[in-house]
Amino acid sequence: MDRRAFLMTAALAAAGVGAMRHLPAQARGIPAAAFPELPRDVCYPGPPATTIATTVIDLFKIGPGPSSSHTLAPLRIASDFRNVLEALPPETLDRVARLRARLHGSLSATGKGHRTDRAVLAGLLGQKPESCDPAVMDALADAQKRHETSIGGKRFTLGHDAVVWDTVEHAFPFSNTLIMEAVDAEGKVIVSREYYSTGGGFFAWKDQPEAKRGAPVHVYGSMAAFMDVCRKTGKAPHVVLMENETAILGLDAAAVNAHLDMVLDVMIAGVELGLREEGLLPAPFEFYRKAKRLHQEALKLPEGERLMQLVSSYAIAVSEGNAAGRLAVTAPTLGSAGTMPAVVYLLDKHVRVPREALRRGLLFGALAGYLCKNNASVAGAEVGCQGEIGVASAMAAAMAAYATGASPEAAEVAATIALEHHLGMSCDPVGGFVLIPCIERNAFGALKAYNACLMAKSEIVSRHWEDFDRVVMAMLQTGKALPPAFREMGTAGLGMTMVDC
Ligand code: SF4
Known part of the structure; x- marks a missing residue:
């Protein structure tokens, strides 16, 4: 050889x-x-033989920023552990003196910048992600304050000492590992659960039993297999996707559409709120918002330049809101929460795409996200920023193409182009804060997405060699080959070079 x-x-x-x-x-x-x-x-061995059972409710989660893996998932995990405690027999719960969260891996390395400690406390205090007011998270910043809560009728007093910044290097199967513990007065662990934040706000735990859900009507594990299903059934992609959503979730189409509408509404509201807000973002250095200014300046630009800067301002508006702890949508993560909304806003306000077409586009965008999540990863800690902004861009490109009437094949090409041109992108947030490079990176993700959509709709699709499944595999291979320091540790790349020693 x-x-x-x-x-x-x-x-x-x-x-x-x-x-x-x-x-x-x-x-x-x-x-x-x-x-x-x-x-x-x-040579290419063919797409992986997985079965996609992810739904729009799993993928598009609403919660406070700045990070889906480091803020939203820890909040959901702590909330889940609270449920575990509430289900304990009263005599067992009575022996619990303290609650503790041990953070490992990148959660420990960069959790402070991502408000992981506040998220854990919020979840233990009974906050739910979709309704967690940013003011609640702000109030949890004070390390001296203690907070009362009742779990299963027992009173607990919680403070920052409940969060342990444990080992960064470890042997757990996922980088972002969080061990929740209930201990007695002598410090002996009574109940514990080993949780993993697996990216995009998803979480799992050790020895988790398989969730009881419906089986998908249409079985596919790759874009190629999905397109085959559409061809064989003669059904449009959004019909195939909706049939799977309703079967897996046990909901009717109206309920799935209601979730899609909520996602679109939160995205649009995030753009509009972010374009109004000014001032400093929470950070240990002076970091000013700029979306409002970019938007105002964009309106003065000649027509040929204006749209590009408007799209940038939309993406940055949502990303700045996310950094400030405002509610955002995991698309597929909160670090990449500005990319899809910028394209949604463009389609809604400029291209005037009807709501029904936007919903259909969102479903096709979700398909791209499902395949990336299941066949590679959407966690910066696993595959770098290509799995966050890259996937967000692919989802946005697929959505835009499908929502504006492109063929399924062209929508696939749009997703392929967008993802392909993010390959190799590392995750190197400065100081572990979702600010530099994350906020501007969303603008580039959105612009690349729309560019990919336009290119895919204009070219002869049958002459396009790259396909989505192969690029997803290339992303996985590239991500695994990235040194750990370039996967959300904040200890390499911009994370290091931006800091003066
Ligand atoms: S650099 Fe990319 S992957 Fe890393 S935290 Fe920022 S947005 Fe997420």
Whole structure:
């Protein structure tokens, strides 16, 4: 084996690509004969044989910023642990003297900048993500204050000492690990649960039983398989997706549409609120909001330049709100919460896309997100920023294309182009705050998304070689090959070079 072949094989092995179960390769792809010198063992093995059962309610979660993995998921985890405590027999709960959250990995490394401690306290105090007022999170900043709550009829007093910034290096299966513990007066653990924040506000725990949900009507694990379903059933993608949503969730289409409408409304409201707000964002250095100014200046620009800056201002408006702890939507994460809303706002206010078409577009955008989440990752701590802003851009591109009447194949190409041109992007937030580079990065994610949509709608789709499944696999491989310091540790790249020693 020559050096190039060895390096490629080693990279694939390191990414665990070879270990995945794969379906037979699809016909799409560049024929191997075009590259006779390439080793055959690194050719595309086909999309992974997974079954997508993620829904729009899982993917598009509403909660306070700034980070889905470091703020929203810890809040949801602490809220879940509160439920665990409430279900304890009274005699067991009576022995609990203290509650403790031990943060590991990137949660420990950058949790302070992401308000992980406040999120854990908010969840333990009974706050729910979708209704958690930013003022509540602000009030939890004071490390001297203690807060009363009743769990299962027992009174607890909680403060910042309930949060332990534990080991960054660890052997747990997920980087973002959070161990919730209820301990007695001697410090002995009575109940504990090992939770994992798996990106996009999702969480799981060790030995979690399989959730009881309906089975999807249409089985697919890749974009290629999804398109096959559409072709074989003769159904449009949004119909196939909606049939799966209702079957898995046990809801009717009206309820799913109500969630889609809530997502669209929160996104639009986030843009409009962010365009009104000014001043400093919470940070240990002077960091000013700029969306309002960018928007005002955009309106003075010549027509040819205006739209680009308007879209940037929309994305930055939502991202600044997210950094300030305002409610935002995980699309797919809160770090990337500005990308899709900017494109939604563009479609709604400038292109005048009707609400029904926006809903359909959102479903197709969700499809791109499902495939990235299930076949790679949407966590910056796992695959870098390509999994957050890159995936958000792909989702927004697919949404925009489908909502504006592109064919399913063109919508796939739009998602493919957008994701492809984020490959390799590391996650290096300065000081662990979702400010630099995150806020501006959302503007670029949105602009790339719309550019990808326009390109895909204008080209001859059958001549486009790259397909979504292959680019998702390339993202996974690239992400796994990124050094850990470039995966949300804040200890490399901009996270280091922006700081004067
Ligand atoms: S750099 Fe990207 S992945 Fe990392 S925190 Fe910021 S938005 Fe998220």
